[in-house]
Amino acid sequence: MPTERVRPSVTEDAKLTDFEPGADDQEVEPADDRTPSETGLEPPTAAYAWGDYECDRCDSPTERVWHDEGAFVCPACKRW
Secondary structure: OOOOOOOOOOOOOOOOOHHHHOOOHHOOOOOOOHHHHHHOOOOOOOOEEEEEEEOOOOOOOEEEEEEEEEEEEEOOOOOO
16 A cells, blocks of 8 residues: 655744744743842742752651651651
């Protein structure tokens, strides 16, 4: 059975914005260059980390910690 050859319908010089509805009518706003402290937003806190750590609850050395109620804790102290 012969296969049908599909020809590309997009030229190599096409831009992604060419396919947006009403793209020609939209104005693009500049990127927000403010830092989190200028916007009033707090940066996110990691939920998990690995490396050389000490548990904030039991003070034992550990290679894995999880964020739990404001502290980085070892697997034994993590409240699941």
